[in-house]
Amino acid sequence: MLERLQQLESQAQQELEGIASARDLESWRVRCLGKKSQLNELLRGLAALPLEQRKAVGAHANELKARLERSLEHKRQLLALERRERLLRVEETAVALGDITLPGRPLPLGRLHPITQTLDEIREIFTSMGFQMVEGPEVEWDRYNFGALNIPPEHPARDSMSSSWIDFETDTGQRPMLLRTHTTAVTARVIETMKPPIRVIEPGRVYRYEASDATHVPMFHQVDGLAVDKGITMADLKGTLYEFSRRFFGEDRRVRFRCDYFPFVEPGVEIAIECSVCRGDGCRLCGDSGWIEILGAGMTHPEVLRRGGIDPEVYTSFAFGMGVDRLAMLRYAIDDVRLFYGSDLRFLRQF
Numbered sequence: 001m002l003e004r005l006q007q008l009e010s011q012a013q014q015e016l017e018g019i020a021s022a023r024d025l026e027s028w029r030v031r032c033l034g035k036k037s038q039l040n041e042l043l044r045g046l047a048a049l050p051l052e053q054r055k056a057v058g059a060h061a062n063e064l065k066a067r068l069e070r071s072l073e074h075k076r077q078l079l080a081l082e083r084r085e086r087l088l089r090v091e092e093t094a095v096a097l098g099d100i101t102l103p104g105r106p107l108p109l110g111r112l113h114p115i116t117q118t119l120d121e122i123r124e125i126f127t128s129m130g131f132q133m134v135e136g137p138e139v140e141w142d143r144y145n146f147g148a149l150n151i152p153p154e155h156p157a158r159d160s161m162s163s164s165w166i167d168f169e170t171d172t173g174q175r176p177m178l179l180r181t182h183t184t185a186v187t188a189r190v191i192e193t194m195k196p197p198i199r200v201i202e203p204g205r206v207y208r209y210e211a212s213d214a215t216h217v218p219m220f221h222q223v224d225g226l227a228v229d230k231g232i233t234m235a236d237l238k239g240t241l242y243e244f245s246r247r248f249f250g251e252d253r254r255v256r257f258r259c260d261y262f263p264f265v266e267p268g269v270e271i272a273i274e275c276s277v278c279r280g281d282g283c284r285l286c287g288d289s290g291w292i293e294i295l296g297a298g299m300t301h302p303e304v305l306r307r308g309g310i311d312p313e314v315y316t317s318f319a320f321g322m323g324v325d326r327l328a329m330l331r332y333a334i335d336d337v338r339l340f341y342g343s344d345l346r347f348l349r350q351f
């Protein structure tokens with residue numbers, strides 16, 4: 001009998017050790033110390049024993065019961081302590097991180113500036129037609145911005161492009177550097193450095209010394225283009241720029257070609273699209289004409305090719321130049337170009 005008791009105790013103690021939760025502890029209590037436990041059954045059986053034996057075993061059994069109850073209480077306190085420590089750690093993390101039960105904060109996502117988006121789209125259209133992208137410097141020599149493009153010092157075209165000159169004294173007293181007024185300066189460089197066949201587009205910033213208003217800012221963006229090859233004609237120019245307009249503005253927009261003058265092309269053309277507001281009837285946006293000019297172009301002047309070292313008797317060429325800000329304004333129906341440069345997030349978040 002005593003042996004049986006000892007066995008019960010060591011088994012119970014062993015099980016107790018492995019317990020890690022309050023729920024398991026409770027079921028251990030029911031199993032080992034409850035009414036239906038083996039211990040209780042054993043105690044009930046004592047009644048059948050002779051008195052002497054009953055006393056001895058009874059005392060043993062009661063001590064055993066008391067020991068198991070103490071162990072139970074000890075284990076209960078241990079588990080409570082562990083639980084408190086765990087909660088404390090969670091709480092410390094929560095304090096450090098803010099409320100960890102809240103959903104995570106979304107990271108703010110940036111986006112591309114509408115001018116960048118427009119530039120990317122123009123680039124995509126022309127590169128898909130086989131044009132390659134090149135860039136040139138924003139601080140430019142007079143020679144590339146004007147001279148090589150058939151715009152000599154006394155030419156009136158200089159006045160129409162108010163220049164920001166860089167003070168730069170030379171022996172002859174001239175100041176030959178400026179912030180480029182158009183990306184056509186890159187065309188002059190390309191003609192001088194690349195060999196035909198050439199198909200390039202030249203995106204970049206340009207500068208005009210002008211006060212800002214709804215349609216003018218002192219720094220804006222252009223994309224010039226150039227194709228030089230044997231047998232290039234006005235039809236290539238028209239086909240290329242029709243395709244551009246169709247893809248940028250949509251199939252149904254009418255396009256108009258008209259004569260215009262630029263010193264570096266002959267003949268020169270101005271290309272306009274049907275006004276997006278009145279569709280040709282005339283309104284405030286298009287100055288009652290029904291048309292909005294989007295780019296200048298023409299067959300590259302033979303003199304410009306010759307100066308760059310390309311024989312105009314062998315090669316012909318077309319060139320074009322467009323204002324990116326203007327295209328973006330038409331595309332997104334924006335009536336003030338200054339909005340692009342105000343860094344107002346309420347405006348920029350719309351794109």
Ligand code: DAH
Pocket residue numbers: 181182183184187224225262264265295296297298319320321322
């Ligand atoms: N550079 C001209 C401007 O800024 C635009 C232009 C017109 C560019 C005709 C060209 C061209 O390449 O062929 O007003």
